[in-house]
Amino acid sequence: MSQMPKSNPYLKTKVMTASSEELRLMLFDGGVKFCRVALDAISQKNYEDSYNALMRAQKIVLELSISLNYSVDPDLCSKMASLYNYIYKLLVDANLNRETKPLTEAIDLLQYERETWQMLINKVDKEADAAPKPKLPGTSPIAKLGPDGQNGRSKGLSISG
Numbered sequence: 001m002s003q004m005p006k007s008n009p010y011l012k013t014k015v016m017t018a019s020s021e022e023l024r025l026m027l028f029d030g031g032v033k034f035c036r037v038a039l040d041a042i043s044q045k046n047y048e049d050s051y052n053a054l055m056r057a058q059k060i061v062l063e064l065s066i067s068l069n070y071s072v073d074p075d076l077c078s079k080m081a082s083l084y085n086y087i088y089k090l091l092v093d094a095n096l097n098r099e100t101k102p103l104t105e106a107i108d109l110l111q112y113e114r115e116t117w118q119m120l121i122n123k124v125d126k127e128a129d130a131a132p133k134p135k136l137p138g139t140s141p142i143a144k145l146g147p148d149g150q151n152g153r154s155k156g157l158s159i160s161g
Contacts, residue, residue: 021121024064028114031060035091035107042100054095057106061088083109 018026034057041050065084068077087106094103 025117027060027064031057031110039100039103042098054091058091
């Protein structure tokens, strides 16, 4: 019988300190990892382990889907949600029928999405490095001026009222 994995303090620290972009990358990595574990388990006819790994992969794909930000680009998010629904269906089919073919397709799709996400992160980082750096607050003459134009002091306002 399978045992639940022990808590990994290093992974916990990595997750707690990761950016949202890195967290999404970790989800892709986890999805691929659990799909591969399930693939091996199905090949060895260890259906309990394949079930557990596929359930974890399904939860990851569900998280990828529900974390889409429709306010940024509704059309793109709709297409991505459809892709994640398809991957989820492949995982369910692999789990119900104990087949490797839908599982290998799911792995291929998740790996492709991971590579695409990594390229996007690299592109954004490169553009951020090339962009001119803003000056520190308070270093420009405009930043030093407050609402009344005199050394950041506001007329008629104080902490006490």
